[in-house]
Amino acid sequence: MNNKLQTLASGIIDVSPLMIPVVPFGIIYGVIGMELGLSSYMILGMSVIIFGGASQIVLLQLFSGGASSFVTIGSVGAVNSRHLLYGAIFSQYLSHLRITWKIILSYVLIDQAFAVSNIYFKKNKNNENRHYHLLGAGFTCWIIWQISTILGIVLGSVVPEELGLSFTISLTFLALLINDFRKFRNIIVMLVSGLVATIGYTTIPFKAYIIVAALSALIVATLLTTLKSKKN
């Protein structure tokens, strides 16, 4: 097998275990989209155009809360700011590529693909076809995400609303934070964000509570990291 195909295959294999939680996430997204009365085209269209679970769920939540499109877009931007970190770290591994490659790979630079390709890039600095790893990992996520969205759309028309599936939004995001439950500073940041959002939900105008809560929590995170580095 030539190097490109081999690298592509290892991207697909490496990311596969991370697809297990993506499937219920995608299904939940599709079901909730249907419960909110969106058309199936729109629900699937969001998965193709945005291709980001957290962003899509935030979009649905703010839509159902009646937020303006300006605040919605701002909140989605805040949710996505973590990708700046991924891009900055990957720039050193992808700088030799043509712009077309950068355009394609950026589309699939999501949490799961970043996690596995970052490990691969660090270990295989001399593989000049290393970007095929990100291509394989990213498009595996893409296909799984579209299929689970479609499953959710199909299930959404039969699942009764009494099951309270909207609660799974909170549970899904909670589950994404489990690795940070053990870190004291992260717990403080989480509590600040949660409390500001809960208090601000009705008091902060224009449903901008996600943006305000995130900024307050990031300021606290900055203070905590500054205090930590001073101590060292």
Added chain:
Amino acid sequence: MHWSTIFYCGIITYLTRFSMIFLLKEDILSDKIKNILSYVPSAIFPAIIFPPIFLDNAGYLDLESNPKILAAILAIVVGYFSKSIIFTIFSGLISYWILIFLMGY
């Protein structure tokens, strides 16, 4: 929901992924900025998690006989020990169903 909102959200999502790859040749973000960015999930996800759990449909704080709080605490405990995303989601959902359907919360 308008298609235009979806497109704008798509563009902003894409730009956060593309901008650094396009602009930087090497990783120039300082460790301090990276350290702060690593807190972004902890800073944002609770803002999505908390309000639907603690607030009722009218936006008032609902701390009494609220099955979501109990189910979320159970999910946190399960997540802490199992470190499994799937177990966390399902333990929370199943305990929520037990609370509302069997125990009449």
